[in-house]
Amino acid sequence: MIFDSYEAYRAANFTPKVCILGSGPAGMTIARKLGAAGIPVVVMEAGPREFSDDSQDFYRGSTVGDFYFDLDITRLRFMGGSSNHWAGWCRVLDKQDFEPKAWVPDTGWPIARTDIEPYLPEVRDILDLPALRPDMPISDDIRWVQLIKSPAVRFAEKFGDELDKATNIAVVLNTCATELAGDGRRVTGARLWSHGQDAGSFSADYFIVCTGGLENSRLLLWSNQRSNGGVVPNATALGRYWMEHPTFEGGNAILADYNAFEVDAVNEAFFSPTLAAMERLQIMNFGIRLIETPYPGVKSLIADLACTAPSMAEWMSYQLSQRLRCAAQLYVAWEQAPLASNQIELSKTDVDHAGVPRIELHWKKSELEHRTLLEGLRLFGATLIEKNLGRVRIADWISNGQDYPTNDETAGHHHMGGTRMGTDISKSVVDANCKVHGMDNLYVGGSSVFCTSGQCNPTTTITALACRLGDHLSKVVTA
Amino acid sequence: MSFIIKKMSRRALVQALIALPALSLFRKLPDADAAGPKPDPNEIVEVGGWILKRSDLA
Ligand SMILES: Cc1cc2nc3c(=O)[nH]c(=O)nc-3n(C[C@H](O)[C@H](O)[C@H](O)COP(=O)(O)OP(=O)(O)OC[C@H]3O[C@@H](n4cnc5c(N)ncnc54)[C@H](O)[C@@H]3O)c2cc1C
Numbered sequence: 001m002i003f004d005s006y007e008a009y010r011a012a013n014f015t016p017k018v019c020i021l022g023s024g025p026a027g028m029t030i031a032r033k034l035g036a037a038g039i040p041v042v043v044m045e046a047g048p049r050e051f052s053d054d055s056q057d058f059y060r061g062s063t064v065g066d067f068y069f070d071l072d073i074t075r076l077r078f079m080g081g082s083s084n085h086w087a088g089w090c091r092v093l094d095k096q097d098f099e100p101k102a103w104v105p106d107t108g109w110p111i112a113r114t115d116i117e118p119y120l121p122e123v124r125d126i127l128d129l130p131a132l133r134p135d136m137p138i139s140d141d142i143r144w145v146q147l148i149k150s151p152a153v154r155f156a157e158k159f160g161d162e163l164d165k166a167t168n169i170a171v172v173l174n175t176c177a178t179e180l181a182g183d184g185r186r187v188t189g190a191r192l193w194s195h196g197q198d199a200g201s202f203s204a205d206y207f208i209v210c211t212g213g214l215e216n217s218r219l220l221l222w223s224n225q226r227s228n229g230g231v232v233p234n235a236t237a238l239g240r241y242w243m244e245h246p247t248f249e250g251g252n253a254i255l256a257d258y259n260a261f262e263v264d265a266v267n268e269a270f271f272s273p274t275l276a277a278m279e280r281l282q283i284m285n286f287g288i289r290l291i292e293t294p295y296p297g298v299k300s301l302i303a304d305l306a307c308t309a310p311s312m313a314e315w316m317s318y319q320l321s322q323r324l325r326c327a328a329q330l331y332v333a334w335e336q337a338p339l340a341s342n343q344i345e346l347s348k349t350d351v352d353h354a355g356v357p358r359i360e361l362h363w364k365k366s367e368l369e370h371r372t373l374l375e376g377l378r379l380f381g382a383t384l385i386e387k388n389l390g391r392v393r394i395a396d397w398i399s400n401g402q403d404y405p406t407n408d409e410t411a412g413h414h415h416m417g418g419t420r421m422g423t424d425i426s427k428s429v430v431d432a433n434c435k436v437h438g439m440d441n442l443y444v445g446g447s448s449v450f451c452t453s454g455q456c457n458p459t460t461t462i463t464a465l466a467c468r469l470g471d472h473l474s475k476v477v478t479a
Numbered sequence: 480m481s482f483i484i485k486k487m488s489r490r491a492l493v494q495a496l497i498a499l500p501a502l503s504l505f506r507k508l509p510d511a512d513a514a515g516p517k518p519d520p521n522e523i524v525e526v527g528g529w530i531l532k533r534s535d536l537a
Contacts, residue, residue, distance in 0.1 A: 304527070305529065309535040312535050387524060391535070394530065
């Protein structure tokens with residue numbers, strides 16, 4: 001059932017056991033899992049069916065530190081959430097992303113990749129993915145990795161009819177939770193806002209916050225402030241350890257044989273470091289994306305190379321005259337070190353229409369990350385030499401230690417951390433089952449529970465975690 | 480310098496320029512033993528942002 005207002009939903013007299021806040025990939029996946037298990041569930045979705053400026057305005061906020069996107073641009077507030085404009089790149093976090101890195105503090109998850117692997121067949125169905133392929137080492141330091149360019153499933157489009165027909169799932173549009181109330185053990189209710197006005201309080205046995213990787217922290221910070229710590233009793237880490245995937249053009253490569261690498265449907269190939277290389281150089285995970293360079297770019301690359309390695313430049317000109325593909329741009333996205341100082345705070349001056357303080361995002365890239373970027377390109381360059389596959393040129397701003405450019409990709413729109421998973425209550429917000437520490441009936445879905453970000457896009461892992469949480473809750477609720 | 484050039488005939492000037500590349504022949508070359516081990520042609524070097532093999536260099 002899908003209702004366009006809270007009023008219409010109330011008139012239907014539906015009695016849910018579980019209330020999910022948010023209908024993005026996380027919320028919708030959990031709702032479908034619970035619904036399939038015969039558990040009545042309501043999904044409160046802040047936005048309407050289609051994009052609206054009014055709804056989007058609730059997402060405005062500010063950033064402090066490094067240049068970042070406007071917070072109302074980097075996500076979408078309507079049914080299906082940011083799946084309405086995601087690009088569809090898919091990959092699950094690496095095994096080593098879940099394990100602690102001895103050289104980086106606050107890394108490691110309380111679960112292993114094997115804990116989400118049983119859900120990958122379901123994830124493939126949900127995201128329309130082909131078979132997942134293992135990594136292929138191309139040297140001791142670099143592995144080819146599969147990053148799937150999927151059809152970018154729009155969740156509302158794909159699952160809208162199914163949800164509309166479901167008798168034990170109610171999706172309530174234009175209805176957001178402005179705060180949760182709690183007594184330090186349980187959430188006792190949610191304050192709702194629907195169609196521009198306060199809609200009163202709502203209660204259910206269980207609440208799952210799936211409002212996105214920025215909004216989860218905002219809602220919980222505000223709720224906790226209003227209920228004097230009654231919603232997140234151990235809140236030291238709440239809003240902290242926020243992470244993105246910084247993404248920049250890191251240089252170019254000339255390639256002896258473009259066909260030496262397996263490229264995907266859009267002619268791109270992806271590479272990451274081996275664990276041994278990360279350990280040896282004490283760097284984070286990264287992904288190098290190889291994209292064929294447009295023709296004018298190749299010419300200036302050859303001219304540049306001619307100054308230092310004329311015979312190689314000559315060879316490259318020959319390749320070009322044969323109209324062979326021989327050059328590529330290298331984009332690098334990397335894993336950020338989890339830092340408590342990268343955090344979501346509530347603005348002290350700015351509130352949305354419902355009176356909830358807007359986000360003030362504090363975000364800075366660290367020195368370790370600059371080193372990861374530089375060493376990553378060096379590793380890739382050395383591998384191309386070792387395997388006689390080509391040569392790499394590192395962009396000047398990186399070699400010269402200059403500031404990050406502000407006209408580049410910047411980041412992936414991947415909002416991770418803020419309610420991270422863990423066993424240490426001073427450094428995490430939820431446990432291995434995504435349940436808020438100390439609370440009996442409050443769970444969190446989405447990438448805000450990520451402890452580390454790995455190098456790859458998050459939605460495949462989000463969906464796998466959502467399937468796992470759906471299964472877990474089905475057992476808890478029916479016990 | 481410009482004084483010397485003015486005094487030189489045009490022919491002598493051209494001859495001097497032609498001879499320039501050969502000047503290095505007269506420089507004292509380090510003797511082979513003292514130069515230490517020859518650089519490894521496979522050594523990885525970074526020049527102008529390029530990651531190259533030493534043998535790639537001109
Ligand atoms: C331009 C762009 C490209 C991207 N490309 C990729 C990609 O290629 N691969 C990839 O893996 N990821 C990509 N992402 C990220 C991906 O979109 C997110 O990881 C994913 O959508 C997160 O799902 P979610 O359900 O956790 O949150 P969201 O999708 O943000 O959904 C949250 C939902 O909660 C609702 N909501 C918010 N506040 C409240 C409230 N208080 N009460 C009730 N409901 C609320 C929102 O309206 C929204 O529907 C991209 C993102 C962007 C912006």
